[in-house]
Amino acid sequence: xxxxxxxxxxxxxxxxxxxxxxxxxxxxxxxxxxxxxxxxxxxxxxxxxxxxxxxxxxxxxxxxxxxxxxxxxxxxxxxxxxxx
Amino acid sequence: xxxxxxxxxxxxxxxxxxxxxxxxxxxxxxxxxxxxxxxxxxxxxxxxxxxxxxxxxxxxxxxxxxxxxxxxxxxxxxxxxxxxxxxxxxxxxxxxxxxxxxxxxxxxxxxxxxxxxxxxxxxxxxxxxxxxxxxxxxxxxxxxxxxxxxxxxxxxxxxxxxxxxxxxxxxxxxxxxxxxxxxxxxxxxxxxxxxxxxxxxxxxxxxxxxxxxxxxxxxxxxxxxxxxxxx
Ligand SMILES: Nc1nc2c(ncn2[C@@H]2O[C@H](COP(=O)(O)OP(=O)(O)OP(=O)(O)O)[C@@H](O)[C@H]2O)c(=O)[nH]1
Ligand SMILES: [Mg+2]
Numbered sequence: 001x002x003x004x005x006x007x008x009x010x011x012x013x014x015x016x017x018x019x020x021x022x023x024x025x026x027x028x029x030x031x032x033x034x035x036x037x038x039x040x041x042x043x044x045x046x047x048x049x050x051x052x053x054x055x056x057x058x059x060x061x062x063x064x065x066x067x068x069x070x071x072x073x074x075x076x077x078x079x080x081x082x083x084x
Numbered sequence: 085x086x087x088x089x090x091x092x093x094x095x096x097x098x099x100x101x102x103x104x105x106x107x108x109x110x111x112x113x114x115x116x117x118x119x120x121x122x123x124x125x126x127x128x129x130x131x132x133x134x135x136x137x138x139x140x141x142x143x144x145x146x147x148x149x150x151x152x153x154x155x156x157x158x159x160x161x162x163x164x165x166x167x168x169x170x171x172x173x174x175x176x177x178x179x180x181x182x183x184x185x186x187x188x189x190x191x192x193x194x195x196x197x198x199x200x201x202x203x204x205x206x207x208x209x210x211x212x213x214x215x216x217x218x219x220x221x222x223x224x225x226x227x228x229x230x231x232x233x234x235x236x237x238x239x240x241x242x243x244x245x246x247x248x249x250x251x252x253x254x255x256x257x258x259x260x261x262x263x264x265x266x267x268x269x270x271x272x273x274x275x276x277x278x279x280x281x282x283x284x285x286x287x288x289x290x291x292x293x294x295x296x297x298x299x300x301x302x303x304x305x306x307x308x309x310x311x312x313x314x315x
Contacts, residue, residue: 028151031149032147035149035151037180037181037184061178061181062178062180062181063181
């Protein structure tokens with residue numbers, strides 16, 4: 001088995017499953033993301049990228065949520081599967 | 085009126101609060117399919133046995149930390165207007181997400197009912213929910229309903245009734261935090277308790293202070309500061 005690969009949500013490819021390991025933000029923004037389900041341990045699926053790559057839609061805890069780069073670049077996780 | 089009680093409906097967006105509200109009160113409040121539909125607070129009455137329940141339909145939110153005006157409205161209603169009972173309406177098909185708000189409410193106030201709605205959809209999806217286990221773990225009544233099919237209403241109304249008469253004593257489970265945070269709570273909780281009395285949960289206010297929630301602090305000052313100075 002290969003080493004687990006750490007990626008930022010912003011760098012995930014469509015179809016990737018990423019298990020969150022850390023949120024590198026504070027205050028209201030952190031709170032907001034936690035409330036939306038971006039918590040450590042949660043598995044996030046990259047749903048799609050918009051033409052310009054921002055925002056990106058993710059599926060977390062049975063809901064689709066779009067994040068801007070400034071948020072998705074600060075959430076890190078372990079890549080669990082590769083997209084097609 | 086001595087036998088009138090206020091019952092607030094809280095919950096995530098789109099969990100069927102307005103549907104429940106309308107079915108119980110007979111009012112036709114507009115309901116919609118997308119988040120944040122309910123803006124002002126609709127109120128309506130339900131007669132049950134010898135009592136009148138005044139239902140308040142709070143805006144649907146994912147959280148109650150007042151990051152938005154909807155969250156602030158719902159939060160302030162629960163902690164400052166102090167309904168006799170707060171019913172948290174959950175989507176049975178999305179419990180993990182919905183419990184974020186439910187656990188927040190359990191920290192804020194005592195008389196809570198966890199009302200798991202859309203049970204018809206959950207059953208179609210093969211999801212079965214053991215409300216007894218949940219009741220034991222959460223320390224408050226957990227009831228399954230289908231607001232659209234008007235299922236489970238007698239149990240819900242009877243449980244509200246038994247809470248307001250004191251026949252049921254709620255003991256909402258309190259989230260335990262990391263030692264570092266628990267130590268800090270221990271330090272400030274007695275002081276907080278001294279200042280706010282039993283107006284609200286001192287543990288909850290302590291947690292909000294540790295989180296730097298200035299909006300709450302201002303709200304407390306505005307609402308209780310006056311009285312404090314008059315004493
Ligand atoms: N199948 C089914 N659908 C339901 C049930 N309860 C509500 N719905 C539907 O769920 C949708 C949302 O219901 P609302 O009552 O508007 O939800 P709400 O919680 O008031 O939403 P917000 O005000 O936006 O927070 C509507 O289409 C309802 O018809 C139920 O028990 N079963
Ligand atoms: Mg509504």
